[in-house]
Amino acid sequence: MIALVRLRLAGFVRTGRALAPVLAGLLVLGILHGGGRARPAEAYGVSAVVLFPVLAWQTKILLDVEPDVQRRLARVVVGPVRERLAGLLAAFLAGLAVVVVALAVPWPLGGVTPATGPGERSVLVGVVLGLWAHLLALPAAVALGALASRAITRSAGYGVAVLAVGAVGVVVFGLSDSVAPWLVPPVMATARAVTGPVSPDAGLLLTGWAALWAVVALVGYSWGRRTRA
Numbered sequence: 001m002i003a004l005v006r007l008r009l010a011g012f013v014r015t016g017r018a019l020a021p022v023l024a025g026l027l028v029l030g031i032l033h034g035g036g037r038a039r040p041a042e043a044y045g046v047s048a049v050v051l052f053p054v055l056a057w058q059t060k061i062l063l064d065v066e067p068d069v070q071r072r073l074a075r076v077v078v079g080p081v082r083e084r085l086a087g088l089l090a091a092f093l094a095g096l097a098v099v100v101v102a103l104a105v106p107w108p109l110g111g112v113t114p115a116t117g118p119g120e121r122s123v124l125v126g127v128v129l130g131l132w133a134h135l136l137a138l139p140a141a142v143a144l145g146a147l148a149s150r151a152i153t154r155s156a157g158y159g160v161a162v163l164a165v166g167a168v169g170v171v172v173f174g175l176s177d178s179v180a181p182w183l184v185p186p187v188m189a190t191a192r193a194v195t196g197p198v199s200p201d202a203g204l205l206l207t208g209w210a211a212l213w214a215v216v217a218l219v220g221y222s223w224g225r226r227t228r229a
Contacts, residue, residue, distance in 0.1 A: 001078055004086040005093070012062045012094065021058035025051060025098055026105070033111025040112045040123055044130020045191035047102050048137045052187050053167035055098060055138060059091040059145025060159055071151065084225055088218070091142045099134045103127065129194045132203075136210040140185035143217035152224045185213040 012018050028050045033043060066074075066087075075083045106112045114123050121129075146152070148162035166184075173181055174188025181189065186209045193202055 001082045001086050001089075004074055004078060004083065005090045008062065008066060008087060008090040009094065011065045012090070015065055017061050017065050018058075018094070021054055021061060022098075024057070025054045025101065028054065029102060029105045030109065033106040033109045035111075037111060037113040039121065040106075040114075040126025041121060041129040041194040043106050043112050044103070044126070045133050045194040047106070047130070048133040049171075049187050049191050051098065051102055051134070052137050052141050052170055053163065055095045055141035056145040056148065056163055056166060058094060058098065059142045060148045060163060062091050062094055063087050063146060063149040063151065064159075068150075080226070084222060088142060088146060091145060092138065095138045095142055099131070099138060102134060103130060129198065133190045133194055136190050136206060137185065137187045139214035140187065140210060140217065143214045143221065146221040147217060147224070151228065152221065154228070182209070182213075185210050 029047065032047060032050055038046075071083070074086070078086070112123075112126075144163065144166040148159040148166070150156075150159060153159040153162060170184045170187050172178070173184040174186070176192065186206045190206050190210075193206060
């Protein structure tokens, strides 16, 4: 399975398909952090929100790079479960690379400001909270991208529709006065939480919420792959 993960990552990079989401991510991060200075936790919380659709799009592109025939051959060689896991793991690793870049970009752009008062969070705490916010968004973004992949939607138009509905839904249903916030992963809720004190109970609730949403979405992806095999 590791060899298949490497193969999919290599295909994603060597075909040049990785360039589009990378450029899109750098563009949105440049606009976000180049417009003013903010505390690290606040800047990173918003960064996780704006990168969510980029990470989902990147996942779709990565999973769509492999030709259908090659994907079927991989199912025969390593089995259907390992074949699906290899694609998801490759997408997760690619997303981790984007997260690392997202944590580094604000500093050379002057988009973050260190603590200036005794009651403010330290830079280290802000970075840790920012990493947490991105890591909560990443699995859900991978799951959304997987649901939008060609193996599920069968067409580029349906895939784009799934991405658009998912990205807009995260914002709309993630608003503080939403009537059904549980329909989407807590990307917006996490961005709001890191701007203030984050209690252990709130942190566990948001982490569990994000994990449960991603698991449900990935179960749907697995079911869709079985029915469309």
